[in-house]
Amino acid sequence: MKTPQYITTTLPYVNADLHVGHALEFVRADIIARHKIAQGNDVFFNTGTDEHGMKIFEKAQSLGLSAQEFVDQNFLRFKDSVQMFGILPDIHYIRTTDPRHEKAAQEFWSRVEKNGYIYKKNYQAKYCVGCEATKTDSELVNDECPVHPGRALETIDEENYFFKYSALGGKLLALYESRPDFVVPDFRFNEIKAFVERGLEDFSISRLKTKMPWGIAVPGDENHVMYVWFDALTNYISTLGWPEEGGDFEKYWKNGNPIQYCGKDNLRFQSAMWQAMLIAADLPNSHQIVINGFITGEGGLKMSKTVGNVVDPKDIVAEYGTEALRFFLAKEISSFEDSPFTMERFKASYNAHLANGIGNLTSRLMNMAVAYEVDLSEINKENTLIKSDHVELELNRFNVQNAISNIWEGVTMADQFIQGREPFRLIKTDPDTAKQDLKKAIQWLFDIAQMLNPFMPETSSKILTLIKEGKKPEAPLFLRKD
Numbered sequence: 001m002k003t004p005q006y007i008t009t010t011l012p013y014v015n016a017d018l019h020v021g022h023a024l025e026f027v028r029a030d031i032i033a034r035h036k037i038a039q040g041n042d043v044f045f046n047t048g049t050d051e052h053g054m055k056i057f058e059k060a061q062s063l064g065l066s067a068q069e070f071v072d073q074n075f076l077r078f079k080d081s082v083q084m085f086g087i088l089p090d091i092h093y094i095r096t097t098d099p100r101h102e103k104a105a106q107e108f109w110s111r112v113e114k115n116g117y118i119y120k121k122n123y124q125a126k127y128c129v130g131c132e133a134t135k136t137d138s139e140l141v142n143d144e145c146p147v148h149p150g151r152a153l154e155t156i157d158e159e160n161y162f163f164k165y166s167a168l169g170g171k172l173l174a175l176y177e178s179r180p181d182f183v184v185p186d187f188r189f190n191e192i193k194a195f196v197e198r199g200l201e202d203f204s205i206s207r208l209k210t211k212m213p214w215g216i217a218v219p220g221d222e223n224h225v226m227y228v229w230f231d232a233l234t235n236y237i238s239t240l241g242w243p244e245e246g247g248d249f250e251k252y253w254k255n256g257n258p259i260q261y262c263g264k265d266n267l268r269f270q271s272a273m274w275q276a277m278l279i280a281a282d283l284p285n286s287h288q289i290v291i292n293g294f295i296t297g298e299g300g301l302k303m304s305k306t307v308g309n310v311v312d313p314k315d316i317v318a319e320y321g322t323e324a325l326r327f328f329l330a331k332e333i334s335s336f337e338d339s340p341f342t343m344e345r346f347k348a349s350y351n352a353h354l355a356n357g358i359g360n361l362t363s364r365l366m367n368m369a370v371a372y373e374v375d376l377s378e379i380n381k382e383n384t385l386i387k388s389d390h391v392e393l394e395l396n397r398f399n400v401q402n403a404i405s406n407i408w409e410g411v412t413m414a415d416q417f418i419q420g421r422e423p424f425r426l427i428k429t430d431p432d433t434a435k436q437d438l439k440k441a442i443q444w445l446f447d448i449a450q451m452l453n454p455f456m457p458e459t460s461s462k463i464l465t466l467i468k469e470g471k472k473p474e475a476p477l478f479l480r481k482d
Contacts, residue, residue: 002042006256007033008236010266011050011096014074015059018081019310020329020341021263021295027329028292028400029261030087034454035395044252046239047082048094049075053228054129054154054207057214067214071097084313086322086457094239096216096232104238105231106219108281109205113219117164117280123204127154132228134203147265161206161224168276169200175275175285183271184398185336188264188291192271200272205230233274236260237283257287264291290398293338311341323456324350324478330455331408335401351480358411358448359478362463364418365442366472372427374435376470379446391451400455407451414444442467 009029012022026047033045051071060070075095082091094101112118125134130148134156140146145153176182176193183189206224207215215225236258240248252258262270271289278285297309316325332349333339369376394403418441426434449463459477466473 002040004251004256005036005041005043006046006240006252006258007036007043008046008239008258008260010260010262010270011048011094011232011235012078013053013056014049014051014071014078015055017077018313020313020316020325021310022081023085023313023325024295024329024333025261025263025292026082026085026087027326028290028398030085030091031326031330031400031454032259032261032290032395032398033088034457038454044240044248044256045088045091046094046236047087047091048235048239049078049096050228050232050235051075051095051097052215052226052231053132054212054214055132057212058129060214068097071095081313084317084322086326092239094235096235098238100241101235101238102216104242105216105226105234107243108234108237108277109226109230110219111282112163112277112280115280115282117167118161118205119164120159120161122159123162124155124157125204127156129154156204156207158208158211160204160208161218161221162202163205163230163277163280165200165202165273165276168279169196171279172196172200172272172276175279179288182286182288183267184288184290188267188271188336192267195268196272200276203227203273229269229273230277233269233277236274236286254284259288259290260286261290261292264293267291291336293334293336295333295341296338297341311343316346320346320350320481321478323459324354326456327354327404330400330404333401335399347481350478353408353411354478355476355480357408357415358459358463359476361411361415361418362445362466362477363473365414365438365445366466368423368427369438369442369470370472372423372431372435372438374438374442376439376442376467379439379443379467395454404455407448407455410444410448410451414441414448417441417444 007029009025012018029045033043036043049071056071057067060067063070065073079093083089096102096105109118126140127134128145128148128151130151131145135145135153140153141149143153145151173193173196176189176196183192205227206218207227209217209223209225212225215228216231218224218226237249237253240253242249242253260270270286275285297311313325328346328349331353332345333341368374390406391403394400394406417437421437423434423437426437445463446467449460449467452460462477
């Protein structure tokens with residue numbers, strides 16, 4: 001019986017197209033999902049769209065659409081974008097406007113309220129619509145949100161429902177103590193532990209419907225809608241059929257070691273707020289939270305739609321292909337730190353590692369194998385992922401960059417071997433040795449292709465098919481870009 005494994009991304013807002021920063025999270029989570037499948041796990045891979053909140057409502061109004069019309073249109077575009085990243089075709093989608101999700105969010109609220117963690121009070125606060133979060137003065141730069149500069153903060157002065165976050169700090173710290181690898185990497189774990197140790201403040205979890213009508217109604221109070229984050233975070237269990245017990249919830253949340261991927265701007269929401277909410281509802285916590293750094297654009301700033309320094313992945317895929325995008329996000333972007341993305345850097349890596357690297361290596365080896373009539377029947381053609389200790393270890397640590405870098409050491413080794421042995425010369429004087437050298441290099445290529453499966457599944461499949469059928473490529477795997 002296969003071991004269940006649950007993996008989820010965060011849910012992007014549907015107010016604009018996905019950029020390459022979003023692609024990083026989706027591709028990284030997909031690589032881990034494919035790796036877990038190769039290990040023999042039964043994987044439930046989840047993503048979806050966050051469709052409530054003020055910025056969705058404002059965007060719909062600006063376009064003359066109802067909020068529901070707007071999110072319906074953009075969800076279809078979202079799905080197209082996700083598949084453009086080469087994501088597993090059987091990924092599950094959850095929308096926070098799904099009736100099943102809305103019912104689950106209301107049930108979650110009711111349980112938390114019943115357990116004494118929700119109360120009502122008047123309050124004043126500064127609110128960033130871009131972040132969908134309140135901001136303290138210490139978080140502001142020139143009285144603006146540093147993530148959304150130039151956008152005026154909203155002032156909230158109303159009666160809201162609050163989540164008793166402050167009462168759960170001790171339980172969160174106990175959770176962290178019991179799970180030494182709960183947040184990956186370590187320095188992000190240290191950051192969230194220090195945040196909780198400083199003391200938590202209760203936060204608002206509702207808005208007056210007269211001021212913000214686009215949200216899930218608070219159970220028992222039609223005058224309020226849920227704060228978008230309190231609603232959206234419950235997607236991770238609503239997609240599994242919760243509040244129904246048993247079924248996918250039992251299998252994948254309680255017994256599936258849930259792994260949640262997110263960017264560093266989601267650290268507090270995913271590893272503290274969501275975990276406190278689960279505790280308040282008497283539900284099991286996540287197993288691990290994996291935190292990516294930011295992709296930075298021009299000016300060294302976080303790539304974001306607000307700043308306007310985004311790179312459109314559709315343009316990259318149109319010119320270079322999905323596999324090239326996946327490669328760059330895996331190998332050239334740090335697993336956990338911030339990393340820059342420029343088209344110059346992308347093109348240089350593409351030419352060096354794909355066109356002149358594995359693409360050229362595959363063409364040379366298979367062209368010689370066909371020309372010299374090399375018997376490839378003894379090449380290992382088992383349809384399973386060959387386990388490399390280093391690659392396996394790094395993927396289990398979620399260090400995607402180190403894992404694929406290990407594979408590329410094999411590409412370099414195979415290339416240097418062929419350059420040194422020169423079977424294209426040796427074939428004239430010692431054909432048997434030349435053919436043996438080629439078979440050795442092609443076995444390495446086979447191993448490389450097997451290990452590439454989670455990262456570049458199409459490239460992996462193409463190389464394995466060429467070896468299996470003993471054919472040379474009809475066209476280069478990756479055309480060089482001048």
